[in-house]
Amino acid sequence: MAEEAARVTAEVSGARSDGSGLQVRDVCRAFRSVHALSGVDLSLRRGEIVGLIGPNGAGKSTLVNIISGYDRPDSGVVTVDGVTVNRHRARDRCRSGVARTFQQGHLFGGLTVRENVEVAALATGVSRREAPAIATEMLTRVGAGEWAECQAHSLPHGVERRVGVARALASRPAYLLLDEPAAGLNEGEIASFGDAIRQIAAQGTGVLLIDHNIRLILGICHRIKVVVGGRNFLEGTPEEVRNDASLAEAYLGRSGRQDAARTADGGTEEPDA
Incomplete structure (x- = not known):
């Protein structure tokens, strides 16, 4: 190190x-x-x-x-x-x-985890056709892929933090x-979580x-x-x-x-x- x-x-x-x-x-x-x-x-x-x-x-x-x-x-x-x-x-x-996360999760509780990340991707101008693939990629990068179809309001705190990072990554900052x-x-x-941050940096961010x-x-x-x-x-x-x-x-x-x-x-x- x-x-x-x-x-x-x-x-x-x-x-x-x-x-x-x-x-x-x-x-x-x-x-x-x-x-x-x-x-x-x-x-x-x-x-x-x-x-x-x-x-x-x-x-x-x-x-x-x-x-x-x-x-x-x-x-x-x-x-x-x-x-x-x-x-x-x-x-x-x-x-x-430049993208950021917030101290509060800012997730949409009524949407699935995947939909939360898709919304973030759509906000950056990507097409509806591209958004699902981006969501899958970013959730995988932060180790939250298995939670993709869960409702955001039901997430454990640690997973919620990871999803917040995935949303920020959706703009490919x-x-x-x-x-x-x-x-x-x-x-x-x-x-x-530290391992996930290392991986994000290792991929050039x-x-x-x-x-x-x-x-x-x-x-x-x-x-x-x-x-x-x-x-x-x-x-x-x-x-x-x-x-x-x-x-x-x-x-x-x-x-x-x-x-x-x-x-x-x-x-x-x-x-x-």
Whole structure:
């Protein structure tokens, strides 16, 4: 994993220089007197998994809303493969190759799982003839194929999370933003879900993973970006982030370094921040 992280980091450095990938540069956003984001940067390359972490109120959700087109920055630039998309709405971002999940599932309970994914595919402009095949493919990719004919309202929580990812994948995005996808999952579900995320990235999709589950973040991400108080705080490989003393103080708490190390080795999960 360390060699893989180093390889991807080198590729990302190249992406920054040539303008490819999804890039956020010096983004600021304020809500009246509250500065949610102040000069935040972020980059994501196809095939890479980047973790985005920080305490509650750090600005993570605001940043995801700006990247996905549900909000606009006051200043700064968001580009997708070299194209500035600041003024693009969410639907246009999706057509540009950016898709996201939400903390709430947003499934249609009266439809089957397959129909939920078909609706998402149709919304991107595919034909009714193509939609069923796309739904089958995406449900298989996330390991939810066996639930295809079940009513969405009857799904276990872990399966519901997977279907949410399948819906986002229906647009065949180049970059996928996962907003707390592991919330409420048990340890077995988290391990399986992590494997599914790895497979998505291995097939060429860049994944931005926002989650409080430190074990998941440390275990599958190539790089980790930490924001604190709406500002850039730390960025590096999982090993670099885990061993950074300033992170232990600012995010994980005074005993955070030891807790994170124990978590990464399979110990007790770090509580939500």
